Each structure stands twice: as structure tokens, then as C-alpha cells.
Amino acid sequence: MIHCYQMNGYNIILDVHSGGVHVVDELFYRLAQELEPPLPEACPPTLVEKYAAYGREAVEETYGEILELYREGSLYSPDDYAAFADRMVLSPIKAMCLHISHDCNLRCEYCFAGTGDFGTGHRMEMPLEVGKKAIDFLIEKSENRRNLELDFFGGEPLMNFEVVKEIVRYARQREKECGKNFRFTITTNGTLLTDDRIDFINREMHNVVLSVDGRKEINDRVRHRVDGSGSYDAFLPKFQKLVERRGDGQYYVRGTFTKYNLDFAEDVLHLNRCGFDQISVEPVVADPKLPYALTEADLPAIFAEYERLAKMLIQRRREHTGFNFFHFMIDLDQGPCVIKRLRGCGAGNEYCAVTPDGDVYPCHQFVGQEEWKMGDIFSGRLDMEMKRRFAASNVYGKEECRDCWAKFYCSGGCNANNHTYAGDIMRPYHLACELEKKRVECAIMIKAALADRTDETGETIPCDQDCAACVK
């Protein structure tokens, strides 16, 4: 299967099953779409005739190049992966979203966590004993996995920061005893950051996710304090201080765009002007009836904005003032293995969420929906039938994903979104699919543009930029 598209003046062909990416001229682009494997040794006379305007020699020469790539296995490569689908079985749990606080000091309109309590009606903080038990649970369920990931999530985790510190201390002690390596992440709105907390986070957290939507007026329209006032001024200087002190450590400023800011590239640029170079701004996921929700009708505007952002990024990288946009990150040579791409996010199988009460859910987005409770950390028991169901929700388990060109990039999408908006974890949520496909196209086009600098011999001039902005 090949996927052909044109963007920003480039003709791009993605060979889906090998991952090969080819930037081609117009004749190649046209011929490639005419062909299906197996390819004959000689150029079919019908093609020579149809494309006679290009000249016989050019058509035959181009066909020869197509044939060479086909033989190499980087064009029209067959789908051999169904055989690997049987490896998509129960896995050890190695990643956990720890709901350290089911309370929040903000009231963001689009919050999928019900502004902190996940729709449960009671706001609470996780007791230390539950947190420690969650660490024990993760160590036990991780079996032979060494790297364990734990995200302090909420609500707002800083509302229960003393417990965060104690859990980290406990996990550091247990990891030595058990031969594990904990990687912590914290996701925060930043309003309760202090210098001491910044230092602790920068010392202990492998990754930090800082919530901000971009421009002050955009942020404050939806990210309110409890009294209805905006939150921007309360966190932005603290985020800047945290990032300034963080050095090379991983972080993202992470925003959400809605129907209110379909010009979200401006928010991305604003965040960069504020001093951030690791930026993620994601589409809101919401009931289409809500006023800020994105719908199919918004797709043309969003697509245009993604393209605009992609072109701006190319320009900035050429000027050595680039930055990293999470959804355009792609590594065409050393990305994740195909087994990872088949498995997807791992929710309910190798990833789970734990509530302040110690209940276990497939992921943070299922929390509060009682029918998706899959166990608890005290008994250690898990609904293995549910775990098997999630293990099977891989690319080849999802009928509509199997033949999609983008299947090895989104890996079947977000199971929680699939459940909420398509009615089944096995059925993809089409709005998200369309957005993801556009982002992958943009990400690959950026690679094509950055490779589009050649010297007098025709060799590509490698980028001389040595900065975090480069997509690794």
C-alpha cells in the first residue's frame, strides 16, 4: 500500500508497510499511482502511451526507478504484519497514571476530568498509603520490565504535593531493592509552583507537562480560576522559571485548542516567544454539541492552520530559531519499532490509572465510569477479561485501521476517545483520525523540505543546527 499526497510543492509517497518515504517528481508521482504489485520487468506500453507527453525515454527511466524501489522493498511492500498480531497479548503493566488529587483549583471549561473530580461528585486527595500501595502494585505487575513510568496527575497534583514527595521517596527506595528504574512525570497547571517545588520537580521528574493554551486571552477564556478570573498571570512566570532552571530535561508546555482559536498556530508561536521550545497544542476532544467543540465542519480550517504552522517551522529551522512541536515530531529512521506501533497506547494492558481510592481503570480517561473499573491495588486483582480486550485493541484488531495508511503512526488511536465518540474501543473516532492523518502528512513534508537543500553535486546538505528544535 502506498499513500501519495502533495503539499507545499512536494510530491510525497509513503510506502506504508516498509515506512519508506520518497519525494518524487511529477512523472514518478503519476506513474506510481497507476501501478499495483507485482510489477512487470518492463514498463507497460499503456503507460508509455498515456504519458507520451513526457517522452518515452523519461517514462521508461522513471518506471525503472519505481521497479528498483519495489525490488528493494521500499515501494508497494506487502503487508506481512498480521503474523505479528498474535504477539499482541497480555503484557506486564509498566506505566501508571496516578491520580494524586481529584481536586483542582481551576475550572477549565473543556476539562475531561470534570474539573478535577472525574464526575464522581466528591473531590479528594490521594492518601500517602494509597500512593505507596500503588508503587508496590506497579512493581509487582511490571514483572520483568525495568523502566517504570508514573505520571502524577489530577486534578491538580500540586494540591497534594507533600504526598507526591513522599511517594517519590518511597519509589526511589523500592527501585533499588527491585532493580527497577522509575521515570516520573508531573502534569500541572502551575499556579501552586514555588521555588522549592520547582527544584524538586526538576530534580526528580523525568518529564514535566505544563498546561497553558497560548495567548493570554485564549487561555483565560477557558482556563478559569474558581472565581471565574483568568489563570494565565498566575502561572506563566512560574513556568518560565521552571523551564529556565530545567536545563536539558524533558518538558512540554501543553495546550488545547478549541473552536475559539482555530488560528492556534498563533498560540504555538506565542508560547515560543515566551521562551518555550518544547510545545504541544492539541485539539480539544469534546461533545460536538458544546460551543467550543471541534466538528467535521472545522476540518478545512484546522488543516490549513496545521500547514501554515508546518511552513513556519521549516522557515524557523532554516533560520536556526526552530522549536519542537510535539505532533510534528517524527523520526523516519529510528522511531519506535513496529511492535510498538501495532500495540498502540497500551491502555488497559501495559498502562493503567489509579484513583485516590485505589481503584484501577484502563487509563485516566475511563476514570469515573464504574463499568470500566478493572480492579484495585489493595487486592491486586484485575479483570483479566478486560485486560485481554484492551490487549487485542491493536491496529490489526481494529477492522477500519487495518487498511489505513496512517496505521503505523497513530496505532489505532485513543481507545477512550474511540469508546466515547465512536461507541467502541475497537472503532476509530473519525474526527481524530482526520486530524492525525493531516499531522503525519505535515510532519513528513517538513522532513522533505529540510532535506531539500543540495550542493553543486546534488548531495543533500545536512542541517548544521545543533539544537533541541530538530526533530530527532
Place this chain on the structure above:
Amino acid sequence: MKHVKTLNKANLKETAVRGGCGECQASCQSACKTSCTVANQKCENAK
């Protein structure tokens, strides 16, 4: 080749043989939480 420039040398199929160690980052531990993008994750064993 005159009509095509290939941007990558890797072949996904080769990664099926050596991959699947399960040690790399879960996508929702990076910056997602409301979407799923796997291809932008790093391989734990990438040099």
C-alpha cells in the same frame, strides 16, 4: 536516481525482528492524554 529522493534508510519490517522489548515510554506519558500518537515516541534502544 533522477526522479526520486528517498528520505530514510530504515525499513519497519526489520524492527519487527529486534523490537517489542516494551521498555519505551507509553505515549500518554509524554504530552498526549487526549490523543494517541505513537510514531513520535523514541525507541529505548536507539543509538
